[in-house]
Amino acid sequence: MSENRLNAVAPVKSGRLNSERILVVGGYGAVGATVTTVLGEWFPGRVVVGGRSEARARQGGVRIDVTDPTGFRQTLEGLGDVAVVVLCVEPPDSGVARTCLERGIHLVDIGATWGLLEGVAALHDLAVRARATAVLSVGVAPGLTNLLARRAHEAVQGAERIDLTVRWAVASGTVWTLFAGRSRA
Numbered sequence: 008m009s010e011n012r013l014n015a016v017a018p019v020k021s022g023r024l025n026s027e028r029i030l031v032v033g034g035y036g037a038v039g040a041t042v043t044t045v046l047g048e049w050f051p052g053r054v055v056v057g058g059r060s061e062a063r064a065r066q067g068g069v070r071i072d073v074t075d076p077t078g079f080r081q082t083l084e085g086l087g088d089v090a091v092v093v094l095c096v097e098p099p100d101s102g103v104a105r106t107c108l109e110r111g112i113h114l115v116d117i118g119a120t121w122g123l124l125e126g127v128a129a130l131h132d133l134a135v136r137a138r139a140t141a142v143l144s145v146g147v148a149p150g151l152t153n154l155l156a157r158r159a160h161e162a163v164q165g166a167e168r169i170d171l172t173v174r175w176a177v178a179s180g181t182v183w184t185l186f187a188g189r190s191r192a
């Protein structure tokens with residue numbers, strides 16, 4: 008596995024992303040911090056980190072909460088020049104997606120809850136009219152699995168090979184199984 012595999016993918020620079028900002032909601036968490044760092048390297052000066060922590064917001068981010076639709080809308084309006092919102096937290100419903108898409112703001116969502124996926128899919132016509140795109144379920148596999156693999160790589164001090172298995176249990180939720188080890192000769 009490459010030492011810095013995330014940087015192996017070249018950023019796409021076109022249209023609004025050349026001048027407008029990217030808001031990473033949940034940007035203080037494990038996944039969000041990684042997303043913020045990588046996007047910050049690809050789009051210097053354009054990434055805004057957001058989350059519920061007022062203290063962290065005072066250190067250079069914005070306070071934003073996906074469970075507060077009015078506050079979420081006000082934060083977007085206050086920032087004014089957001090082209091993309093990356094959701095690194097799971098909102099309770101498709102309200103945040105609606106807020107973004109109706110304003111022509113592109114959405115990238117790490118979530119994988121079926122109800123949320125259905126709700127955002129139902130916003131297709133709205134997104135088309137607003138010329139916005141929603142990219143869904145980018146954070147489970149790959150995404151979180153990549154972070155788990157990196158953690159395992161570091162824990163065993165340099166695995167040459169990491170095999171990941173994602174197993175979905177319908178009745179009891181999600182079950183993750185992670186195998187890490189050195190390759191065999």
